[in-house]
Amino acid sequence: MRSNRISDIEDYVLKNKTVSLDTLCEVFNVSKNTIRRDINELTEKGTIKKVYGGVSIKEIKEEATVVPFDERNIRNISLKSSIGERCADYIVDGDIIFLDxxxxxxxxxxxxxxxxxxxxxxxxxxVIIKALNYPNLNVITLPGNLIRKTISFVGVDTISVLSKYNITKSFMASTGISIQCGITNSHPLESEVKKLAMEKGIEVFLLVDSSKFDNSSLITYGQLKDIDYLxxxxxxxxxxxxxxxxxxVQLVTCDE
Structure with a gap:
């Protein structure tokens, strides 16, 4: 019951932005000591912060740097591979897919x-280099300037070329996701490509390991309600x- 209450308190604060302790006590019918204990747990989680006389949404700080692709690629390797394998089950012969x-x-x-x-x-x-190993795969590369930290091509031409293609399934990545901020990314130009890829896909798949939940980055490029599969x-x-x-939204977990 306590875990449910804490979750409800979090949702209430996120909805109302700033709330006094007195209001929380009244809404959830508990004492101030109980509310303070619940608030301490939420502040440790990082979603809200204490202010004078109450609590408020924790401000999202812009990331100073983008973590290099190679550094990210060695994190949670087995989890990411399990997600990739599960995604492949949804891809059928003749599909035109966007790989974010x-x-x-x-x-x-x-x-x-x-x-x-x-x-x-x-x-x-x-993705282009890895696909070279498989002659059964057709590869269309989007133009743009190479961003070395993300090893991706981004620019005005990227958007222009992508807009011409029909896509059956878009497989999207994210720096972090949350119900409040949606699907987020660190790089402004990359975010525009991601946004268009979501719009073009007949079906949209969002791939995130468990470390990405309740995290938010600089830019929201899509909403969770707009995807078909998580x-x-x-x-x-x-x-x-x-x-x-x-x-x-169909939730698919690799531990099922």
Whole structure:
């Protein structure tokens, strides 16, 4: 019951931005000592902060730097590979897919070895290089200037070329996701490519490992309600289960 109350308190604060302790006591019918204990747990989680006489949403700080692709690629390797394998189950012969620039989406390529006539559209150099190993895959590369830290091509031409293609399935990556801020990314120009790829995909798959939940980055490029599939390594918090159910988003976990 306490865990449910804490989750409800978090949702209430996120909705109302700033709330007094007295209001929380009244709404949730508990003492100030109980509210203070619950608030301490939420502040440790990092979603809200204490202010004089109450609590408020914690401000999202802009990331000073983008973590290099190679450094991200060695984090949670087995989890990302499991997600990539699960995604490949949804890809059928003849699909035209967009593979977003991300270390999790990169893992999909190795699981397409037995697919026929699959076309990959991407702006990520690592995806292009990995796909060279599989002659059964058609690859369309998007133009642009190379961003070395993300190993992706981005620019005005990237958007222009991508807008011309039809895409059956878009497989998207994210620096962090939350119900409040949606699907976020650190790089402004990359975010524009991601946004268009979501719009062009007939079906949209969001690939995130469990470390990405309740984290937010500089720019929101999409909303969780606008995806069709949320694919992750294990079952997320209750609020995400309820969100997916109420917004007709299919939640797929690799531990099932």
């Amino acid at each position: 620039s991300g270390t999790t989406t990169l893992t999909i390529v190795d699981y397409l070895r037995n697919k026929n006539n699959v076309t990959i559209i991407t702006n990520n150099l690592e 694919i992750t390594d294990r079952k997320p918090a209750k609020k995400y289960l309820e969100f997916c159910l109420s917004h007709n």
